[in-house]
Amino acid sequence: MTSNTAGGPTRRERMRAETIAEIKASARSQLQEHGPSGISLRAIAREVGVTPAALYRYFDSLDALLIAICCDLYDELIADTVAAMDAYPKDAHLERMKSWIWAFRAWAVGNRREFELMISYPEGNTAMSIDGTRLAQSPENVDPVTLKSLEHSQLCGREMAAFYRKTESGEVEANGPIQLPEISDALQAELLDKCSAFIVGELLPLEWVFTFTSAWVRVFGLVVMEAFGSLPVQDNVDEFYKTQILAMMKDFGIEG
Amino acid sequence: MTSNTAGGPTRRERMRAETIAEIKASARSQLQEHGPSGISLRAIAREVGVTPAALYRYFDSLDALLIAICCDLYDELIADTVAAMDAYPKDAHLERMKSWIWAFRAWAVGNRREFELMISYPEGNTAMSIDGTRLAQSPENVDPVTLKSLEHSQLCGREMAAFYRKTESGEVEANGPIQLPEISDALQAELLDKCSAFIVGELLPLEWVFTFTSAWVRVFGLVVMEAFGSLPVQDNVDEFYKTQILAMMKDFGIEG
DNA sequence: ATCATTTAGCTAACGCCGTTTACTCTAATG
DNA sequence: CATTAGAGTAAACGGCGTTAGCTAAATGAT
Numbered sequence: 001m002t003s004n005t006a007g008g009p010t011r012r013e014r015m016r017a018e019t020i021a022e023i024k025a026s027a028r029s030q031l032q033e034h035g036p037s038g039i040s041l042r043a044i045a046r047e048v049g050v051t052p053a054a055l056y057r058y059f060d061s062l063d064a065l066l067i068a069i070c071c072d073l074y075d076e077l078i079a080d081t082v083a084a085m086d087a088y089p090k091d092a093h094l095e096r097m098k099s100w101i102w103a104f105r106a107w108a109v110g111n112r113r114e115f116e117l118m119i120s121y122p123e124g125n126t127a128m129s130i131d132g133t134r135l136a137q138s139p140e141n142v143d144p145v146t147l148k149s150l151e152h153s154q155l156c157g158r159e160m161a162a163f164y165r166k167t168e169s170g171e172v173e174a175n176g177p178i179q180l181p182e183i184s185d186a187l188q189a190e191l192l193d194k195c196s197a198f199i200v201g202e203l204l205p206l207e208w209v210f211t212f213t214s215a216w217v218r219v220f221g222l223v224v225m226e227a228f229g230s231l232p233v234q235d236n237v238d239e240f241y242k243t244q245i246l247a248m249m250k251d252f253g254i255e256g
Numbered sequence: 257m258t259s260n261t262a263g264g265p266t267r268r269e270r271m272r273a274e275t276i277a278e279i280k281a282s283a284r285s286q287l288q289e290h291g292p293s294g295i296s297l298r299a300i301a302r303e304v305g306v307t308p309a310a311l312y313r314y315f316d317s318l319d320a321l322l323i324a325i326c327c328d329l330y331d332e333l334i335a336d337t338v339a340a341m342d343a344y345p346k347d348a349h350l351e352r353m354k355s356w357i358w359a360f361r362a363w364a365v366g367n368r369r370e371f372e373l374m375i376s377y378p379e380g381n382t383a384m385s386i387d388g389t390r391l392a393q394s395p396e397n398v399d400p401v402t403l404k405s406l407e408h409s410q411l412c413g414r415e416m417a418a419f420y421r422k423t424e425s426g427e428v429e430a431n432g433p434i435q436l437p438e439i440s441d442a443l444q445a446e447l448l449d450k451c452s453a454f455i456v457g458e459l460l461p462l463e464w465v466f467t468f469t470s471a472w473v474r475v476f477g478l479v480v481m482e483a484f485g486s487l488p489v490q491d492n493v494d495e496f497y498k499t500q501i502l503a504m505m506k507d508f509g510i511e512g
Numbered sequence: 513a514t515c516a517t518t519t520a521g522c523t524a525a526c527g528c529c530g531t532t533t534a535c536t537c538t539a540a541t542g
Numbered sequence: 543c544a545t546t547a548g549a550g551t552a553a554a555c556g557g558c559g560t561t562a563g564c565t566a567a568a569t570g571a572t
Contacts, residue, residue, distance in 0.1 A: 012540070012548075019549090037293055041530060052530080054550055062530065119484060120376060181499045187492040195488045213488050214500060220486070221477020228375060230476070232451050232469050236443040243437045244470065268519075268568070275520090297559060308559080310521050318559065 020058050022048050027069055028114075036117040039066065067145060070121060073114050074148035077107045081155055093163035094254065098245060100156040101219055105241065108227040115227045121145055150198065157199035157212065164208050175253035177211035215248040276314050278304050283325055284370075292373040295322065323401060326377060329370050330404035333363045337411055349419035350510065354501060356412040357475055361497065364483045371483045377401055406454065413455035413468065420464050431509035433467040471504040 009017070026047040030039045041062050045052040059065040084103035088095040108115040166172040183191075188206055196202070196209045199216075222244060225231040233240040249255070265273070282303040286295045297318050301308040315321040340359035344351040364371040422428040439447075444462055452458070452465045455472075478500060481487040489496040505511070 010540085016548090040528085042528075050549095051551055053532080053552085056531075057549060116376065119486075120372070181502050183499065184492065184495055187489065187495045187499075190489055190492050194490070199488070210499070214503065216488065217477045217481060217500070218474050219477075220481055221473045221475075224480055225473060225476055230375075232455070232472065233443065233446055234450070236440065236446050239440055239443045243439065243443075243466070244473070246437050247470065266569085272520090296557085298557075306520095307522055309523085309561080312560075313520055 016058075019048070023055065023058055023065070024069060024072065027065060031069070031113050031117060035113055036066075036120060041065075066117065067121075067143075070118055070145045071148055073111070073118055074145065074152060076111075077104070078148070078152050078155065080107050081152065085155065085159070091166075093159050093166070094249070097156055097159050097163070100159065101241070101245060104152075104219065105223050105226065108223045112227050118145075119224065153199045153216070154201060156216075157195075158201050160208070160212055161200045161202050161204060164204055177207040177253055178251050180207050180210060183210070211251050215251065218244060218248060272314075275304070279311060279314055279321070280325060280328065283321060287325070287369050287373060291369055292322075292376060297321075322373065323377075323399075326374055326401045327404055329367070329374055330401065330408060332367075333360070334404070334408050334411065336363050337408065341411065341415070347422075349415050349422070350505070353412055353415050353419070356415065357497070357501060360408075360475065361479050361482065364479045368483050374401075375480065409455045409472070410457060412472075413451075414457050416464070416468055417456045417458050417460060420460055433463040433509055434507050436463050436466055439466070467507050471507065474500060474504060 023044055026044045027039050030043060039062070041055055042052045045055055048055075055065075059068065081100055081103040084099040084106075085096040088099060090096075163172070167174045167176065183206070191206065191209045191213060192203060195213045195216075196204050200209065200212065204212075222231070222241060226237060231237060231240075279300055282300045283295050286299060295318070297311055298308045301311055304311075311321075315324065337356055337359040340355040340362075341352040344355060346352075419428070423430045423432065439462070447462065447465045447469060448459060451469045452460050456465065456468065460468075478487070478497060482493060487493060487496075
């Protein structure tokens with residue numbers, strides 16, 4: 001048994017958890033200082049005051065450590081995002097969606113190195129991915145980082161779904177999303193399956209899903225470009241974001 | 257002197273150029289197989305049939321080699337893009353701009369590893385950057401990769417400028433870009449300076465610059481997401497791109 | 513043709529790195 | 543109290559980027 005009769009964590013378990021935290025903290029500081037490729041087990045061992053080999057009692061490999069850190073980072077991002085959204089009441093869907101974007105941006109820019117690690121994720125660049133197909137086929141056999149990424153997306157997707165329901169019930173009046181271009185059956189199915197079902201959490205009309213997906217790509221582009229220093233605008237980024245958000249809102253048929 | 261009387265390259269120069277090409281080719285194949293971090297000087301030396309130390313006669317460091325490769329990759333991308341654009345007549349600006357996007361996408365997806373290297377560029381992630389400020393202050397003191405990136409952007413930017421001129425002269429009729437949101441003087445100045453002056457090559461009305469910049473971010477988002485496997489749509493990407501291009505065209509006041 | 517110089521390459525080493533193996537001690541378990 | 547599982551160590555293996563010093567060949571000038 002790994003826990004005592006009181007049900008609480010064993011002394012050893014506490015120690016272990018503390019050591020793991022120490023290791024992660026050291027790795028994190030190296031990440032911030034030297035980037036993803038600058039994380040070194042030996043350097044961590046030195047800082048923690050232990051032999052390099054000892055780290056293998058806690059992580060199977062450097063890659064495993066990086067993945068664990070990725071998960072933590074997503075948890076951080078998600079926590080920040082939830083907190084930012086909860087600054088507004090539960091029915092202020094628009095403000096909450098805006099908050100989602102701002103929180104995403106703020107976190108990525110405030111943690112550039114970390115964000116870099118997340119998108120150039122150890123396991124073949126599948127981070128920030130929302131591959132509904134793989135998820136549908138084996139819901140639990142998918143890597144944890146992808147799941148966290150999905151969780152993050154859903155914070156925004158479900159908010160939009162709630163907003164849609166309000167417009168549908170007439171509780172909120174809106175013109176609805178922009179007119180759709182012609183879309184083949186195949187693409188329609190894919191949008192409904194992958195985006196609607198998995199990100200949004202429920203099936204929505206195609207126009208909503210399409211507009212949401214388009215907006216999602218725009219936001220991702222903004223955040224990645226800013227974090228990687230490729231954004232054309234650099235001194236007035238806040239305002240530029242606001243103009244982009246405005247444009248996306250317009251696509252949803254919302255003014256302001 | 258480094259060249260003979262005939263003016264052509266010396267025998268040694270030819271040999272040297274050939275060796276450099278061999279080194280780059282080996283590095284490239286390693287890049288394709290193991291990703292950016294899988295490029296190893298020692299492995300290259302093994303493949304080229306030479307001692308690791310010998311490589312330092314050709315490149316100051318691994319980083320220098322990576323930068324050189326980045327430059328080559330940009331040249332490749334630019335050449336592909338130019339070829340794709342030139343499949344249409346010089347005055348078919350719209351088709352040429354679309355070609356630019358398609359070429360960008362095709363190259364990034366067809367050379368994922370290479371693209372990865374370019375955006376997580378050795379020197380502190382400044383790739384794909386179009387920082388007009390730095391350029392304006394010291395036009396020639398900027399790293400070569402950034403210059404190439406700018407060159408690539410300009411292929412599209414100048415095309416749009418040409419299109420703008422045609423609409424201005426009445427040679428082509430168009431409604432012009434979407435209505436602008438309110439934009440502060442500071443952001444206006446930045447858009448005009450960095451985007452208009454450097455990417456487009458001439459000063460354009462704010463509405464054109466703004467619309468172009470917004471579109472640029474969207475395209476970048478699409479390409480990065482697809483190359484990194486994060487695009488929500490995965491089976492009907494071509495069509496999804498087309499819908500996005502259509503939307504951007506609409507922003508310019510163009511139908512179809 | 514000879515000499516001086518540049519250049520390409522080598523060997524050997526330094527100090528990093530991730531990872532494995534075998535061994536020791538210590539603390540919790542039964 | 544004996545046993546055992548866990549945390550830790552020392553030492554090694556093979557790999558890495560990089561440097562220093564040497565050798566030999568190709569080049570350019572005399």
